[in-house]
Amino acid sequence: MSDEKMVGTTTGNRLLRALLYTVLVLFAVYYLLPLYVMVVNSVKPLDEIRQGNMLSLPALFTLEPWAKAWSSAQVGVQPTGLKPYFFNSILMVVPAVAISTVLGALNGYVLTKWRFRGDDVVFGLILLSCFIPFQIALIPAARILGFLGIAGTTTGLVLIHVVYGLGFTTLFFRNYYAAFPTELVRAAQIDGAGFFQIFRRILLPSSSPIIVVTVIWQFTNIWNDFLFGVSFGDFDSLPMTVALNNLVSSSGGVKEYNVHFAGAILAALPTLIVYIVSGRYFVRGLMAGAVKG
């Protein structure tokens, strides 16, 4: 039976559908409202916001709050804007995501295709790390960073995020590779391929869905992290999230709401872009293996 035939066969059916769409639209509006408020108020002069109507469109359109948030707003003690912190975040997120994804993939490969005695115990322990609250790890982590001499550096933050992300990335890849046919690995073994050749030539080319999922997951988590950033960051390494907090809470005199809104959007932009670019694959990857074929 075709969809067209099903829709509108009876008026009751049509009514139900209308109701359904109304509810969906209402929810969509509800969820989009905060974004609307942020965008609208980030392009208004401060006076306009003070007049009280947060929902109205800007009477006078200006990009000045954006420019200010980016390059000249008072963040902490220095009027640097969010720019240096944005690059701090990038320098932290990119290696942390890359390293944790590669290590997770290798872990998943070993745990499914090169099984050894006690491998499920090892996996269980790795999995456990997903459930350890950040706060518990703060002091030991600080000790280790101090010991290694990388406290307050971007390298230190990368290390912390890699270690913390490993549980999740291993989980993702292990479950994905568990469904990957072992016969392919065996065929490659007979063809004479070694450990890394099999990984690179046979498994990795078929892993794009789970790589996308892992990258999105790690990117958003690390980009949005506040606690590790505020605990272990210095001026040279403080991430965007901490800078945003400093921007909003430390500007002594006037609360520049329009600048705050612009800054908040700037801070959220990279994760938004990652979602928009690869969101399709995200859903596909999460569903992979759930349904056969």
Next chain:
Amino acid sequence: MSFLKIENLRKSFGKVDVLKGIDLEIEEGGFLVLVGPSGCGKSTLLNTIAGLESITSGSISINGRLVNNLHPSQRDIAMVFQSYALYPNMTVAQNIGFGMEIRGVPKAERDAAIAKVAETLQIGQLLDRKPSQLSGGQRQRVAMGRALVREPQVFLFDEPLSNLDAKLRVDMRTEIKRLHQRMGTTIVYVTHDQIEAMTLASRIAVLKDGVLQQFGTPAEIYNTPANLFVADFMGSPSMNLIPATIEASGSDVAIVMQREGGAPLALPFANGAGALAARKGQKVVFGIRPEALTDPDSADRNARHVSELDCAIEVIEPAGSDTFAVTRLGGREIVARLRADAPISAGQTARLAFNLDKAVLFDPETQARIA
């Protein structure tokens, strides 16, 4: 001179013994089929030959070379997997050439070898496709091509036809046999399909629960099964196995079977009668294949011992080329294979010829064949 030799092979997974002392050997150019029900250890045995599973004890040698501890790629074997195991991200040509690429064979040489194999298997037009664009039969051919291109000393096949539909399976079976005849390479082939085993093998090894039940030519396995399991497993429809008793007077031995609503059926039995006389009065299992139990007209004229007896026919199953008739003896359903137009109908009594040359006897206690 045995080419592939397996001696006292044992394999355990933790406390579970999967293979319990297997001894097998096959001559060069032979076609060894490992057959048995699922879980009998036949695939594990094949994997140990390939080197994909380690062995607990025993030895495997190929062409006089002990391969126990060699990596799969160094054993000079090639394997065709049940799922074909084609690399999904590579084209057909890349799939076939992958092993050579890993071994560092120059590109020109690789291409020549691929072209040659593609011609043998008639897959030349598929070389640029990905495995997902191929049908089941084509994938099967590519998987064989990947094995052929290695020119190994032994081919290993792990249930290669079980994913194909019935018609294609028969075609590919013939093709594998033709390929074997042409190349003369030794093959070890795993299947649970006893017809595949019979048609392909030069030697069959029947396994059950990790124990070798019988190892012999297809004719030996079929005509003189070593025990009740082999008798029941090989052949379709399977062998009739009827509880019976031995009666003897002097050197004449008869097999007596109970019949519902009638006098017991006594068949004179001449095979190894001397030894059987000693078992007088003992219970045995009388085994006779459906084709040795026919209407008198189609009975084997060369047979020396044929007994004709009246049996009540319960069901008739015409199969086109033959007609199968179901009767009842010793409390079991018995299948007789008659010619297609045998004048017989259900519910009547018909005269059936028992070809006793082809009949076998088993000890119900030990399950072993006694005559």
